[in-house]
Amino acid sequence: MTKKSGLEKIVSFCKRRGFVFPSSEIYGGLAAIYDYGHYGTILKNNIRDAWWKHMVQFRDDIYGLDSAIFMHPTTWVASGHVEGFDDPQVDCLDCKQRMRADHILEEFGVDADKASIDFVNDELNKLKKDEKVKCVNCGSKKLTPARQFSLMIKSNLGSPVDVLSEENVIYLRPETCGGIYLEYKNVMDSVHPKLPFGIAQVGKAFRNEIVARQFVFRTREFEQMEMQYFLHPDKMDEKYEMWKDLRWKWYLEYGIPQEKLKWYKHEVLSHYASQAYDIEFDFECLGGFKEVEGIHTRGDWDLSQHSKHSGVDLMYTDEKTDEKFTPHIMETSAGLNRVFLMFLDNALTEEEVEGEKRTVLKIDKRLAPIKVAVFPLLKNKEDLTGKAREIYDSLKKLWMCEYDVSGSIGKRYRRQDEIGTPYCVTVDFDSLSDNSVTIRDRDTMKQERVKVAELKNYLTERLDEK
C-alpha cells in the first residue's frame, strides 16, 4: 500500500472529484482563494460538526456563538492588530518574488516566529554575509531587508469606496476570537455562566498573507474553529493541561495516527501569554510537520484592553468569595481548512488490489462526505432500479447518500472508494425474492448480505457517533 504524495496530486484530486476548486477560475483565478465543491463542502461541514460536538454539544461549560465578520474598528486597535499584526516581508530585487523572512530563517534553524523586525534583519544579515540566503524563485542573492507587512484587510463598509481613510476604515476580521471577546458580556448577561466557561465559534477570517502557495493550508480567506475559555488565573495551569490533552485526543479520535502529530512549543511569547503550544501534523503533501492548531494562554489582555477602550466593565465577581477580577483566557484555535487538508493528506491512499490500482480515501466514517451509495445491479431493469431507488430514498433521510447506475459495479465501487464512501449497497436479482441487499465495506472490501428491513440498524451501528 502506498500513500499519494505531493501537493499537486492532492490539488488535482480535489479538483477532479469536486472537493476544492481555485476560485474565479474562469477569470484566471484569484491567488490564495479557493472554493469548495460538493464533496469538499460536506467534508468541511462534517469536520466542523465533529469539532462542535466535542467542544460544545458534549460539554456543559461551553456556549456557541456566531459573531459578525465586521466589527467596530476600535476592536482591532484595542487588540493590537492595527498596530502590529504583521509578518516580515523580503522581496527579490531581480524577479520581484515576495517571501516571508521568518520562513527563510526557519529553513536555517532560526526561530523568528513573532520576533521583532530588528531580530529578523540581524539574523538575515548574518546569513547574507555567508551568501546563504537566496530567492526561492530565481536563486538571486539580491534581496531587500525585511520590512513589516500588515496582514489586516480593509473594507469601506458604509462609506463610498473613494473616501476610504484611516478614520472610516473597517477591517475584515483577521481571527474569529475578536467577536468572542466583544460578546463576553452579552453571554454573561444572557446565560449567566459561572467561571470557568468557554465560548466557541466557527467562522471566516481574513489575512493578507504575504505568500500563500500551499493550497488550502494558507489562504487569504479561511475558516477558524476557536474556543476561548474564561477562568480565574489560579486555574490556568490545570485547565491549560486539560485542554491540551482534550485537543490532542480529538485528532486521535478521528483517525489521525499519534506519530503524525507533535507539539511545537513557542519560545518567543506575546507579552500577555505565559504558554503557547501548537499541534503540528506531518503533512506528506507539504513535506513535514506544520501547525494545524494553536493552544495559547492570553492572560487578562483581551478583556482588559476591550474594557479600557470601550469604557465598559468586563470584570467578574465570584459569588462565593466576592472577589472581583478580570477573567483570564486560554484559547484553542484550529484552522478548519488546514484540518481539512490534514484529513485528506492522511486518508488519500493508493493500493493494489488483484493487480489493479485502487485509490481510496480511508477517512473516518463520521467525516466521510457520502455515507452510503446505492446501486441497482443493472440500470435498465425497472424491478432493480425501482427497489434501489426506494432504498436510496429512505436512507437519504438519515445520511448523505448517492444513487449511481452508470458503469459496472466494480467501477461504481472505485468511484465511491475515491471519495471515501464507507458503504455501497447493491440491489441484485436475488434482492427481488429474498428482500436482501449486498453491502460492501470500503476498507475491507468484504461483502455481506443484509435484509432490507435490517439495513437502517446495520448502518446506524456503524456510521453514527457512539
Ligand code: ATP
Ligand atoms: P502561521 O504561523 O501558520 O501563519 P498563525 O500562528 O499565525 O499561523 P494563528 O493566528 O494561531 O495562526 O491562527 C490559528 C489557526 O488558524 C492556525 O493554527 C491555522 O490552523 C489557522 N490559520 C491561520 N492563518 C491561516 C491561513 N492564512 N490560512 C489557513 N489557515 C490559517
